[in-house]
Amino acid sequence: MKTPIISLHNVRQIFSGRQVLSIDKLDINHDDIIGLAGPNGSGKSTLLRILAFLDAPSSGTLSFMGAKTSTKPGAVHRQVTLLVQEPYLLKRTVHANVAYGLKVRKKSDITTKVHNALIEVGLDPESFSSRHWFELSGGEAQRVALAARLVLKPKVLLMDEPTASLDAKSATLIRQAALKARTNNGTSLVVASHDLDWLGKVSDRIIHLEHGSIVETS
Ligand SMILES: Nc1ncnc2c1ncn2[C@@H]1O[C@H](COP(=O)(O)OP(=O)(O)OP(=O)(O)O)[C@@H](O)[C@H]1O
Structure with missing residues (x-):
């Protein structure tokens, strides 16, 4: 059995x-898609912020690829990413938002990668690439933020309520993009949601x- 990622x-x-x-014990393994359910304030x-290495726990141990760590080292920073409920977009175009992380990492073929990432989240690159952040609906903005993370092919993608306030079509597109990220890039996912039906369709x-x-694992 492989070492858990987290x-x-x-x-x-x-x-x-x-x-x-x-939490006594929790492993996030390669290819896992784990749903997190529970009432408000549970x-x-x-938990997602701890898994993202954004907050250190008050006590206990946290390991990344078998190595104990409490802070967020550079290697983790590049491989674990959290999509929050109301993601922040740069006050620029859709293309600039999705390209940002690739530019920081000095990647090649940025235009092609941005194009493909937008298709993965169901946004037509022809009509969306040059749109500004203020020309997007809530569901479109959420998907641009998801594309900006998926394009970096993280080892672990954590998502907090990714479908809250989205219509059924956008929720389905986000689910399909999440499943594709696992199939194509081996990304593990941990997703918190109040939508148990949606969560059941995406999670292992x-x-x-x-x-x-x-209290329960199902
Ligand atoms: N920075 C903080 N300072 C103090 N209490 C906090 C802080 N962040 C969260 N809490 C408390 O911790 C508990 C868990 O909150 P958390 O946001 O993790 O719940 P949740 O399951 O994500 O809730 P929701 O479904 O409403 O998003 C709550 O009682 C909350 O009030």
Whole structure:
């Protein structure tokens, strides 16, 4: 069995003296698609931020590819990415948004890669590449933000409520793009959502959180 990409052991998160997360063990393996379900305040976003190495837990250990780490080293930074519920877009065109990470990493064939990433999320490159951030609907902006992450072919993509306030068609397109990322690039996914029907269609297993603890895995 391969080393998990991310492992959590006895992780606790305490905010203002209150424990909001308590996970004894959780492994994110290669090719996993894990759903996170649970009521408001059950700890889904808190867990995603820890898995993204954005917040260090109050206690417990966190490993990336078998090596213990609490901070976000450069290698992790490039390979683990979190798509938040209301993603920030650069105040530029769609093309510039999706190309940004590729330029920072000095990648080649940027135009082709941006073109393909937009197709993956169901946005026609001809009509969307030159549009500005303010000319997009909420669902389109969400998909541009997803394209900007998928184009970097991360090892792990974490998504917090990616379909909240989206219509059924956009939700389906996001699901298809997530599944394609695993098939084409071997990306593992962890997705928090209140839409259990959508989550069931995309996930291999669903972890149910309540009061910060895993109460069921289905
Ligand atoms: N920075 C913070 N400081 C203090 N408390 C926090 C902080 N962030 C989250 N919390 C608390 O931690 C608990 C878990 O919050 P979290 O956002 O992880 O839940 P969630 O399952 O993602 O909820 P939702 O479904 O509403 O998005 C909540 O009680 C919340 O109030």
